[in-house]
Amino acid sequence: MNRSFDAGGAAIPPDRLAATITLDEPVTRVRLVSPTRAHALEKLGIYTIRHLVTHFPRxxxxxxxxxxxxxxxxxxxxxxxxxxxxxxxxxxxxxxxxxxxxxxxxxxxxxxxxxxxxxxxxxxxxxxxxxxxxxxxxxxxxxxxxxxxxxxxxxxxxxxxxxxxxHPACEKVSAAWMRRLVGNALAATAGAYDPLPLDLRVRYRLMGRQAALRSIHFPHTMDEVAQARRRLVYEELLLLEIMLMSQEREREQGRTATSHVVDGAHVARLADALPFQLTDEQRQAKDDILSRMAAPRAASHMLLGDVGTGKTVVAAFALAAVADTGTQAMLMAPTEVLARQHAASLAPLFDAAGVTWELLCGSTSAAERAAVLQRFAAGTVDVLVGTHALLEEDVVPKSLSLVVIDEQQRFGVDQRRTLLEKGELPDALYLTATPIPRSLALALYGNLTLSYIRNRPHTSAVRTTSVHKKADRGRAYDAAREALSRGEQVFVVCPLIGQDASTRDEKASRAPARTIDEEAYEYASISIEDDADFDGDNVSAAVQEASYLSSTVFVDYEVALLHGRMPAAEKQQVMEGFSQGRIQVLVATTVIEVGVDIPNATVMIVEDADRFGLAQLHQLRGRVGRGSLPAQVHLISASKSEAALQRLSAMERTDDGFELAAFDLSLRREGDILGNRQHGASGLKLVNVVRDGKVIEAAHADAAAILEADPTLELPENRVLAREARMAFSGGVTVQGG
Structure with missing residues (x-):
């Protein structure tokens, strides 16, 4: 009897479809996986046979x-x-x-x-x-x-x-037993269909999937491992990009997008009202965004810019184009501090351009809120700026054609979707000051088009960063006092604002610093903004710390406190006092991480800096050096961890957020690159965005070409690909076809 064999030499079962379906059956179907072992495997995130065959050696x-x-x-x-x-x-x-x-x-x-x-x-x-x-x-x-x-x-x-x-193992399943179980899982799925179309496998000279899985788990040579990994990395990325792009196409299904007027009177008047010239990067980003808004297809665009690069003014042109089109836009920010600042900075430009606008926040009075909502529903308001308050059901626009979400990574997928669903098919513009390299951006946001602004307009402002041991923090205080004597202002940032300095010092001396691998990799660090973030904290201790600084370190200056549990009106009062110069020293939590624009603030002291991620530290230091005055950032750390100090030293070496992000990525293990909160990220097990940048670019282009030719993935050669994208990233939306 003639028998067929796959590229790895294993006999192909007569029913390849059954072998393919077996991938997603419970792991208990694998020989030797008893209920006890299945329970142990669950602790490693292994529930199905697919999970087991992709439980790769570390x-x-x-x-x-x-x-x-x-x-x-x-x-x-x-x-x-x-x-x-x-x-x-x-x-x-x-x-x-x-x-x-x-x-x-x-x-x-x-x-x-x-x-x-x-x-x-x-x-x-x-x-x-x-x-x-x-x-x-x-x-x-x-x-x-x-x-x-x-x-x-x-x-x-x-x-x-x-x-x-x-392989990663556990107490009940040793590494030796894990090898045995993985081998049995591979045998159970032998002959399963390869999801990659043949032309892609030939073009990139990739191994078949079954051969790649066997080679990565049970190699004869390390070169075999490299070839298997090359195949499986490309597969992971192609499936992710297919899922992301299909998600975007699903949003457009059965709906009509708006082709915006991008060369109208409001846009022209806005350009005339600018008190400065746009930089080349800002102009290019503006043109990218407006050209996509003018197209008959819904735009989903992300504008990535380092802190202080002027993303808001670029977004203003998109908002003005909405007024020229006769439709409406919503601009949502993660904090009230930032929303109010957007309103304050955009107001003179909008007023000069004839763009009507309103502000809606959680602290807006009931009477004012009702009036704003009535005008917005009637269509007399072109742009509504606000916070999470915009997500409420009673916020109903007359004709929404653009949604702008600032610091978009601070909002959940459901929140972003809720805002978009307030219109027929609005364009989406996402702003982020998080410096994400292009390779990572494509892996996380493959369904979006991208624009970058890398350089700050204020090139005359020099900003330096210094790292100090806890015992040497007097140097930071000396620098702050010198700046205050010149009439400048100071930020003091605390990671645990609910604890006084002595408690923090005691805990810092006892607790080992987190290593790089122990930190969750998220460029979008979570700020302390909601009441829930302060559960268990002693707010009175925060008051005591501000009092301590005002009575000892900064005796001759006005010191104020800003934290997330303060009433909105009190927060606004503090921010106004600081922006107007009545308050010289602001002790704050990461509530000031984004959007606070005080050109006269030139010194920032960050306590327990090792407890922050590099991206968050970079966001924080973006609050100083925003004018023409030289700025200093002083990072205080009690950590003795070499890894933690190595991370902080990178802050001294570079002030470029994108360079810093690349350095941070280079320190990561492959599994730390993508956070689980990003859609589909949990399906990426082998990808390293530093090493695999070219593969990401190729997979992104190939996915776009596949969906352009077969939008619903219904062609015979794409059906297995559609099923694999759906099953591999089941946490995302369902991929059509297959």
Missing amino acids: RYVDLSSKETIASAVVGQQCTIEGQVHAIKLKRPKPRLQLVEITVVDGTGTLIVTAFRQPWLMDQVSAGDRIAIAGELEFGYGFKRMTNPYLEVLAGSDQAQGKIIPV
């Missing part, structure tokens, strides 16, 4: 460099094969367990120490032959290894010449 152990205990060189990586002479469980501290294994091989003795792995007592016994791979150390008279890779060798197994994949 590293590989090359056992080709096997040494004897005697010949192994201290300080080098090596593999040693020997016999367990003794194994003991020790508890040097009440909460610390370690397993100590004594290994012999006829040439010497090796001591293996495994911290926090008590289950090894059940897996390793005296007399077992084991292979150990790791860095050799020397101490207390013996050669040693700490937390090495360890595998029990059964029967005639040899360590020599093998490449061992090391």
